[in-house]
Amino acid sequence: MSHLLRRLTFGPTAxxxxxxxxxxxxxxxxxxxxxxxxVTAVDLGADPVAKLATGATREQRQEARKQxxxxxxxxxxxxxxxxxxxxxxxxxxxxxxGHWATSxxxxxxxxxxxxxxxxxxxxxxxxxxxLVRAMLRDPALIIWLDGQKNTRKAPNExxxxxxxxxxxxxxxxxxxxxxxxxxxxxxxxxVDRATGxxxxxxxxxxxxxxxxxxxxxxxxLDSYADALVRNPAHVPFLAGRxxxxxxxxxxxxxxxxxxxxxxxxxLIAAMCRAPEFPVxxxxxxxxxxxxxxxxxxxxxxxxxxLETAQQQRLVGALRALxxxxxxxxxxxxxxxxxxxxxxxxxxxxxKAGQQLAALAPAAVERLTGADRVEALASLLVVDAWTDRTxxxxxxxxxxxxxxxxxxxxxxxxxx
Amino acid sequence: MDSITRRRFLVASGVTxxxxxxxxxxxxxxxxxxxxxxxxxxxxxxxxLITLYGGNDGLNTVVPYGDPxxxxxxxxxxxxxxxxxxxxxxxxxNPGLRGLHQLYHDxxxxxxxxxxxxxxxxxHFQSMDIWQSAQPGRPGTTGWLGRWLDTxxxxxxxxxxxxxxxxxxxxxxxxxxxxxxxxxxxxxGGVDPAVVARLGTxxxxxxxxxxxxxxxxxxxxxxxxxxxxxxxGAAEDDTDEGEPPATATGGAAPPLDQQLALVARxxxxxxxxxxxxxxxxxxxxxxxGKDAQQSQLAKLDEPLAAFTRRMAGQGVVVAVYxxxxxxxxxxxxxxxxxGTASDVLLLGDGVQGGLHGEPPSLTDLDDGDLKYxxxxxxxxxxxxxxxxxxxxxxxxxxxxxxxxGVLG
Numbered sequence: 070m071s072h073l074l075r076r077l078t079f080g081p082t083a084x085x086x087x088x089x090x091x092x093x094x095x096x097x098x099x100x101x102x103x104x105x106x107x108v109t110a111v112d113l114g115a116d117p118v119a120k121l122a123t124g125a126t127r128e129q130r131q132e133a134r135k136q137x138x139x140x141x142x143x144x145x146x147x148x149x150x151x152x153x154x155x156x157x158x159x160x161x162x163x164x165x166x167g168h169w170a171t172s173x174x175x176x177x178x179x180x181x182x183x184x185x186x187x188x189x190x191x192x193x194x195x196x197x198x199x200l201v202r203a204m205l206r207d208p209a210l211i212i213w214l215d216g217q218k219n220t221r222k223a224p225n226e227x228x229x230x231x232x233x234x235x236x237x238x239x240x241x242x243x244x245x246x247x248x249x250x251x252x253x254x255x256x257x258x259x260v261d262r263a264t265g266x267x268x269x270x271x272x273x274x275x276x277x278x279x280x281x282x283x284x285x286x287x288x289x290l291d292s293y294a295d296a297l298v299r300n301p302a303h304v305p306f307l308a309g310r311x312x313x314x315x316x317x318x319x320x321x322x323x324x325x326x327x328x329x330x331x332x333x334x335x336l337i338a339a340m341c342r343a344p345e346f347p348v349x350x351x352x353x354x355x356x357x358x359x360x361x362x363x364x365x366x367x368x369x370x371x372x373x374x375l376e377t378a379q380q381q382r383l384v385g386a387l388r389a390l391x392x393x394x395x396x397x398x399x400x401x402x403x404x405x406x407x408x409x410x411x412x413x414x415x416x417x418x419x420k421a422g423q424q425l426a427a428l429a430p431a432a433v434e435r436l437t438g439a440d441r442v443e444a445l446a447s448l449l450v451v452d453a454w455t456d457r458t459x460x461x462x463x464x465x466x467x468x469x470x471x472x473x474x475x476x477x478x479x480x481x482x483x484x
Numbered sequence: 485m486d487s488i489t490r491r492r493f494l495v496a497s498g499v500t501x502x503x504x505x506x507x508x509x510x511x512x513x514x515x516x517x518x519x520x521x522x523x524x525x526x527x528x529x530x531x532x533l534i535t536l537y538g539g540n541d542g543l544n545t546v547v548p549y550g551d552p553x554x555x556x557x558x559x560x561x562x563x564x565x566x567x568x569x570x571x572x573x574x575x576x577x578n579p580g581l582r583g584l585h586q587l588y589h590d591x592x593x594x595x596x597x598x599x600x601x602x603x604x605x606x607x608h609f610q611s612m613d614i615w616q617s618a619q620p621g622r623p624g625t626t627g628w629l630g631r632w633l634d635t636x637x638x639x640x641x642x643x644x645x646x647x648x649x650x651x652x653x654x655x656x657x658x659x660x661x662x663x664x665x666x667x668x669x670x671x672x673g674g675v676d677p678a679v680v681a682r683l684g685t686x687x688x689x690x691x692x693x694x695x696x697x698x699x700x701x702x703x704x705x706x707x708x709x710x711x712x713x714x715x716x717g718a719a720e721d722d723t724d725e726g727e728p729p730a731t732a733t734g735g736a737a738p739p740l741d742q743q744l745a746l747v748a749r750x751x752x753x754x755x756x757x758x759x760x761x762x763x764x765x766x767x768x769x770x771x772x773g774k775d776a777q778q779s780q781l782a783k784l785d786e787p788l789a790a791f792t793r794r795m796a797g798q799g800v801v802v803a804v805y806x807x808x809x810x811x812x813x814x815x816x817x818x819x820x821x822x823g824t825a826s827d828v829l830l831l832g833d834g835v836q837g838g839l840h841g842e843p844p845s846l847t848d849l850d851d852g853d854l855k856y857x858x859x860x861x862x863x864x865x866x867x868x869x870x871x872x873x874x875x876x877x878x879x880x881x882x883x884x885x886x887x888x889g890v891l892g
Contacts, residue, residue: 215770215817223816227770230822234607245606245851351691401609407696415700419680420672455687457698461679470674478683479690479697 070097071450072350073341075484076315077101077157080363083447098341102334105158108190110183111147113140118177119262137177141395144179146380148186148394150373152362158194161333163358164314165189166394169204169236170402171213173395181209181265182395197307197331201237201294208260208267214400217259221275224252231400233297239309242302243282250279254288304331311336317349318406351452354409355484357390361421364476367449368429379428386421390414410482422476426469436468445475454480520641520756529799529834529871532747532760533629534740534788535616535651535806538767539608541777542809542826543846543854545581546595550574553846558814561774571595575839580781583789584829591837592792593829594890598844599863600825600856604808608768608822612807616653618864618880628864629759630656631879632872636758643759644750646743651761661761671704681705740764741787748794758872767806771817792831801871801891803863804829811852825856828863834870834891841887862887 070089074081078101081089089097117133117140125133152159166189173182185207192200204210211217214228229251233243257274260267269290278287282296297303305327312322315337329339340346355363361383365372372380387393391414397403426433436444442462446454454462458478465471475481547563548554550573555562568576569585575595577585587593601620605611614620618628626634630653633643638659645651645663654661671677684702686695743762750757764784769776784804792802809826825844844854862885865876870891876883 215815215819218771218815218817220816223814225770225815225817225819226821230606240607240610248606352693354693354697407693410693410696410700415697415704416671419675423672423674455690455694457685457687458683461682465676465679474675474679474683479694479701482697483691483693 070094071452072347072484073097073101075363075450076353077337077341078160079152079359080366081450082367082369083450086450098338101157102194102338104194105155105190108151108155108159108187110187111143113143113179113183116140116178116180116262116265119265137179140179141173141182142381142384144183145384145394146372146377149358149362149380149383150371152358152394153366153372158190161193161337162186162189163394164311165193167314167356167397167402168310169207169210170397170400171209172397172399176209176212178209178265179395181212181260184265185209194334195332196298197237197303197333198295198298200333201298202291204236205232205255205290205294206258206267208265211258211260211267216255219252219256219258220273221253221256222273224249224256224275226252228252229255235400235402237297237306238300238302239306242300242306246280247282250281251293253277253279254281254293255290258290298331304336307331307333308336308340312340313405316340316343316346317352319352320345320349351483353484354406355482356403356405356409357387357392357414358394359484360390360418360482361387361425364425364449368425368432368472370425370429375428382424386417386424389417390421391417415477418477418482419473422473423470425476426472429472433468433472436471441468441471445471448472449475449481451475451478451480454478523756524754524758527799528758528873529801530751530758530760531629531867531871532744532762532791532800532802532832533653534784534802534804535612535653535761535763536767536784536804537608537612537763537765538769538806539611539808539810539822540767540780540806540826541769541773541820542806542823543812544774544777544810545578545781546571546597546827547576547578548574548843548846549576551846553812557812557846558820560818561814561820571839575843578778578781580778581785583785584831587789587792587831588837592796592835593831593837594835595839595841596828596830596858596863596887596890597839597841598825598854598857599805599828599841599860600808600854600858601860602856604824604850604853604856606808606822606824608807611822613652615805615807615860616651618861625655626657627651627653627655628879629653629761630660632656632759632868632874633659633661635874635878636872639756641755641757643761644757645761646738646746647761647763651763654759654761661759677705740784744787744791748791751795751798751800769810769819770815770821771819773810773814773819788831795832797833799833801830801832801835801867803867804831805860805863809854812846812849812854813852824850824853826854828860830863830890836890836892840890858887859885861885866891 071081071086074086074089117136121129121133152163171185173179176182188203188207192203214231215225216228219225219228226248230248233251234240253275257270258267259270276287278285281288282300284296308327309322312326323343323345325343326336326339329335384393392403432448435448438444442459458480462471462474465474547568549565549568567579569579569581570576571588584593601614605614613623616627617623629643634656636642640660640662643654643661645654645661647663650660650663671680680701684698684705686698740762747760747762766780805828806826808823810820810823815821842857844857861880861883865880865883865885866887868874868876868879
């Protein structure tokens with residue numbers, strides 16, 4: 070049961086594991102997959118750069134850019150708190166963010182990033198058809214992948230290619246001709262920076278018929294999205310992506326998962342019920358966000374209740390670990406598996422462990438007894454320490470240092 | 485997608501395959517590399533391979549300014565002839581490449597034009613996989629220099645990368661090159677090194693990922709004191725620009741000058757290493773590409789030219805490549821989309837300077853892209869024979885092609 074909760078949520082507490090064990094697998098899974106309540110995002114106000122008048126001075130521009138960066142930092146801090154409080158639904162939003170990986174470093178608008186996030190929340194748990202339709206007209210994605218200037222005269226293929234390669238079908242399911250055709254279908258979709266809305270500029274749109282994924286005709290954005298999700302490669306591709314993040318990046322995805330069809334909640338349920346799922350326990354490397362947000366929950370820290378400077382230091386720890394929300398390194402998303410396990414990340418976990426332990430005196434207080442190494446395992450929901458780690462930890466008397474080392478330990482780096 | 489290191493991409497999309505990579509490869513310290521000094525034949529050559537991630541625009545690197553089709557294809561993205569660094573009446577270097585231009589005129593740089601492979605693939609991941617595996621039909625899980633390492637005895641220290649993650653090209657079937665991560669790594673205060681060392685010991689029966697997490701602590705202790713050496717090395721080279729950027733995803737390479745400084749230091753110490761892999765990202769310029777590319781190329785030029793001069797007479801050959809060039813025609817965003825054939829640059833001892841290879845036509849195109857004129861395996865074969873003294877057929881699946889007159 071701890072396995073199910075670790076994978077579907079961020080850092081379950083011992084009390085949550087106990088409650089789930091009492092409720093049983095089916096009831097727990099049903100409750101985890103229940104539709105989430107609506108989320109009200111932090112109110113950032115307007116985008117200061119979009120509001121600038123055309124004749125704005127250099128100083129005004131710099132000031133607006135600075136405000137814009139502050140808004141991004143606010144949005145990241147807010148989302149970290151939301152990830153900790155939002156259960157399985159918000160972990161799915163995090164999955165989708167890494168899947169449709171869009172970075173604010175190019176989009177440069179916290180409002181558009183949160184807008185994309187709202188789309189992922191609204192459609193992310195259901196049929197992928199509406200999700201793909203909505204994402205193709207998502208302003209942040211259009212800016213990120215140069216759709217902004219994709220025109221009839223000179224199509225820009227970036228968005229069209231990545232939509233097929235990374236978001237819906239995977240390599241091998243489409244041809245170069247499909248990329249060119251899809252780029253033409255997407256021509257003219259652009260974002261008005263002043264309003265933050267995407268719209269089709271008819272003059273820049275190429276509405277001539279194309280041959281795309283085996284069908285010749287006139288496509289619009291919705292019929293392109295529908296062709297993608299109806300393609301036989303789509304569901305197996307998505308099942309593989311979900312499986313690699315939630316279950317295992319080494320064990321192949323069982324065919325029973327894709328058999329659930331293209332509803333994401335159904336895919337996740339099938340994944341958790343697959344006979345292969347339990348044996349994946351302990352094989353996934355935690356992504357830094359999973360590691361840090363999970364730790365705050367288990368330590369009884371409420372991110373949203375911390376001071377801004379403390380929240381900012383947690384973001385700094387994530388930066389050192391290589392994963393800042395809203396800033397994936399590329400459209401391919403973040404790495405997985407042992408790529409996270411480097412000497413520099415081991416160092417960063419030691420430092421961040423100290424930082425977290427310093428914020429959680431109540432948790433530290435529980436590690437003062439003679440059974441402190443066992444108490445630490447229970448606090449962090451680690452099934453068992455290896456003899457190695459037990460030996461390393463049992464020599465540490467200071468409870469704060471003990472907690473910091475437990476957080477940095479190899480056992481806590483995986484789940 | 486601007487200024488994004490495609491290196492991370494390979495990791496992200498799980499393209500890397502060899503077992504050695506799955507195990508996280510082996511981290512070595514600079515000391516382990518330097519300790520091999522004296523083990524080598526003084527006449528043996530050294531290959532330094534520079535990978536430019538993101539798809540560098542070849543047509544604006546070695547510019548065919550004499551061809552009217554060049555200006556016609558890229559309104560707003562071309563250079564005026566007087567801004568360019570002339571190689572001859574038809575070709576010139578990008579204004580960002582002053583150092584290389586001088587080396588060209590000194591006869592120390594060869595430009596091989598039109599290098600590519602059959603059935604070009606325009607995905608960054610796939611095409612980089614093809615270049616690194618040297619298997620265009622169906623890229624396997626080993627890299628061409630990893631296979632060379634297999635044939636050369638398999639000591640990881642023969643093929644070294646200063647990136648934190650082993651590049652796929654150094655993964656062989658039975659062996660893998662060594663990664664020697666740079667950057668500053670010192671334990672935070674209050675952490676007892678003895679406890680960290682204990683966390684780094686292996687525990688029987690633990691899952692592989694957890695074992696790898698533990699091994700990181702062992703590596704950490706091993707490289708602790710070596711980091712100091714590396715930093716001193718960098719300072720000697722006068723390239724110390726303060727703190728290196730924090731490693732991001734564990735795949736962020738240190739700046740090129742820092743990587744090359746470490747290579748220079750190892751070579752000067754007489755290390756047995758025959759192959760060094762270094763890399764630079766940020767060449768994926770779909771929009772507003774001209775100025776950004778020039779600035780990227782300038783970041784390549786200065787450290788590369790200095791390195792080449794410093795290494796003169798030591799049997800070092802540098803090869804520079806990218807996973808593909810860009811389309812001949814600009815897109816509407818003043819950038820260029822993924823293309824095909826491009827230039828490979830060769831510099832150093834024994835390199836016959838000048839222009840080599842047939843330049844691809846700018847008008848007789850393959851679906852909007854250049855048709856390659858030189859198979860990339862010919863370049864690899866030439867490097868294997870001329871620098872590493874190896875039989876290319878054993879490394880390149882029986883390939884017998886060769887590039888005449890480039891290395892001698």
